[in-house]
Amino acid sequence: MPESSSKSSPAKRSLTGIAGIVAIATLVSKVFGLVREQAIAAAFGVGPVVNAYAYAYIVPGFLLILLGGINGPFHSALVSVLSRRDRSEAAPLVEAVTTLVGSLLLVVAIALIFFAGFFIDLVAPGLSQTPEGVQVRSVAILQLRIMAPMAVLAGAIGIGFGTLNASDRYWLPSVSPLFSSLTVIVGLGGLVWYLGDDLLDPSAARLGGIVLAACTLLGAVWQWLMQLQAQWRSGMGSLRLNFNWRTPGVREVANVMAPATLSSGMLHINVYTDLFFASYIEGAAAAMKYANLIVLTPLGIISNALLVPMLPVLSRLTAPESRTDLKLRIRQGIVLSALTMLPLTAVFLSLSQPIVRLIYQRYAFDAAATDFVTPVLMVYGLGMFFYLGRDVLVRVFYALGDGATPFRISIANIFLNAVLDFFLVRALATPGLVLATIGVNITSMAMLLWILHRRLGGLPLLDWNGTIAALCGCSAIAAGASWGASQLWERVLGSEQWWLQALELGVCAGLAIALFGILVLQLRLPEMQILTARLSPILQRFSRRR
Structure with missing residues (x-):
């Protein structure tokens, strides 16, 4: 018993430390991602370029999120397999998996170039x-051909995520998306700087789309190269080709990776379905892109901090006992x-207009665009x-x-999403497409x-x-409560200046989160102690880095 407890304690400390590293690194990369989106919005608004x-970006972005994202199937499969194997077996296994995946994705990239239209x-x-x-x-076809090589890079980045995490390196993989931003x-x-005011001219759309x-594409290359050099230094594989795909390790990775990739892929097909219907609504794709990025900023930080340490822990609890x-x-x-x-849900439900106005409304992104993106x-x-x-x-x-x-559940939900899209887009236009996705996620949770x-x-x-x-x-x-406070603020103090908008957002969002926390404390949930224990070292680590 003493031996067992001594082992468990460090594991808990390690779990909290990993969560802290991942949260801070993801925060940094998400902030840069938000700044990138602000730059795109200021330059192009909700016009044809965006x-x-x-x-x-649907196909290359889908592959980058699906295959190259942290918590994606490539990451999950490699972490689960490499964490159970000796370190000396890692390099040839990673090289064989990289060769196999790279060969398949090269075919995908070539197909994207030739069949972009x-x-x-x-x-x-x-x-x-x-x-x-x-x-x-016309602009979209050109952009797709330019970004087609990202199909290969997506697989390489995802393998890098899993490999580095398996070797206990979490900072660089989590922060690496900032290079792309x-x-x-x-x-x-x-x-x-080159076009100046001519950037808003419709004739500049093609050049803007190319840039x-x-x-x-160049950002994805940079992200991969930064991971690659860290992977080499860790002794977890190189660029050497390895066609020995029949080894047990490769089969073990494939047994997890293949169905997981298909499952996650089915989920992302719902994004295709949404954009299929969005193509009939002018500006809908841009509005969904801007709104989704705002939500993904806190969601990505929290999900990475929660899910990255969770998978190894769950993997050790699969025995019947x-x-x-x-x-x-x-x-x-x-x-x-x-x-x-849920506290973030309260913030977004009550303060969406101030949030969109503060983050995006400048230059090409006007008040009409804010009203379009807010719902x-x-x-x-x-x-x-x-x-x-x-x-x-x-x-x-x-x-x-x-x-x-x-x-299997994801396949069933593709049809459910299409049905919900068909009916909800007629009733609610663009917000109906997002509501259909929520319906799919609720159904998935219930079935799982x-x-x-x-x-x-x-x-x-x-x-x-x-x-x-x-x-x-x-x-x-x-x-x-937050919505009421926001309405009172705008009637009494107004929101014409950016600093008033920032203060309104800070005060009203703080009220929503504080009130949520006070109410939750009355429920006396044990998970509240876990959350507090995880947040404390993260905040301490963040303050030290500042």
Whole structure:
């Protein structure tokens, strides 16, 4: 018993330390991502360049998020396999996986170059129906061809994420997306310097689209190179080709990676479905892009800090004798998701217009664009908990070695999403597309929980649902108070100056979060202590880095 406790304590300290590193690094990269989006909004507004980019980025961006993202299937598969193997086996295994994945994705990149027009028409058929849409389509095809090599880079970046995390290196993988953002920011700065006021001329759309796509590609190259040199120094593989794909390690990675990739891919097909319908609404793709980025900034920070340390822990609790601990971890993951996401939901529901106005409204992004993006952001904020909660449950299945179940559920939800899109876009236009995605995530959570309930011999679902319902009630009260405070602020003090907007946002968002916290304390949830314990070292580490 003494030996066991001595081992568990360092693991807990390590878990908290990893969460802190990932949270701070992700915060840095997300801040740069937000600045990048501000630069794009200021340069192009919701015009044809950004709409074209939203469609052109679908496939390379989908691959970069799916394969190259932290918590993605490549990352999860490599961490789960490499963490159970001797360090000496890592380099040849990583090289073999990289060779296999790179070969497959090279074919994808070539197909994107030669069939760019087909892919754009596939995801955005509505562009061909108006003169403005035809211009958007032309720019989108050109951008897709420029960004096509990102298909190969996506796989390499995802493998780098998993490899470095398996060797206990978390800072660089989590912060590396900032290199991509920096490239876009610098490139757009050069474009503004070169064109000046001519940037707003419709004739400059093609050049603007080329620069935006080229900088996106160069940023991905830079991100990969930074990871690659760290991977070499860790002794976790190089650029050497290795075609020995029949080794048990490669098969083990493939057994997790293939169904997980397909499952996550099915989820992202819902994004395709949304943009299919969005192509019939002028400016809808740009509005969804801007609103989604705002939501993904805090969501990415929190999800990485929560999910990155969780997968190895879940993987160690899959034995039958550890089922009680596994159930406890599942509850903790869901409740922690609610504790971190629902106060943000309150903020986005009550303060979406001040948020969009403060972040984006300048130069080409005018008041009309703010009014267009605001309701989209509100609906995105409504679905934050369900997005993260679904990801937590999917990680449980990955830890159990089951990537097939999430895959099957994702396939069923593609059809559900299409049906919801069809009806909700007619009733609510662009916000309806986002609401359809929320419906899909709620359905996914319910199905995944029910399957785990049966597989693990019963889960206290009624108790869990009661806890989540109470937290949702706390969020609703906090949102109402924050909205009322915002309305009072604007009537008394106004919001014409940027510093008044910033103060309004800070005061009203602080009120929402503080009120949510006060109400939650009355529930006496054990997860609140866990959240406090995790936040304390993160805040301490952040203050030291400052």
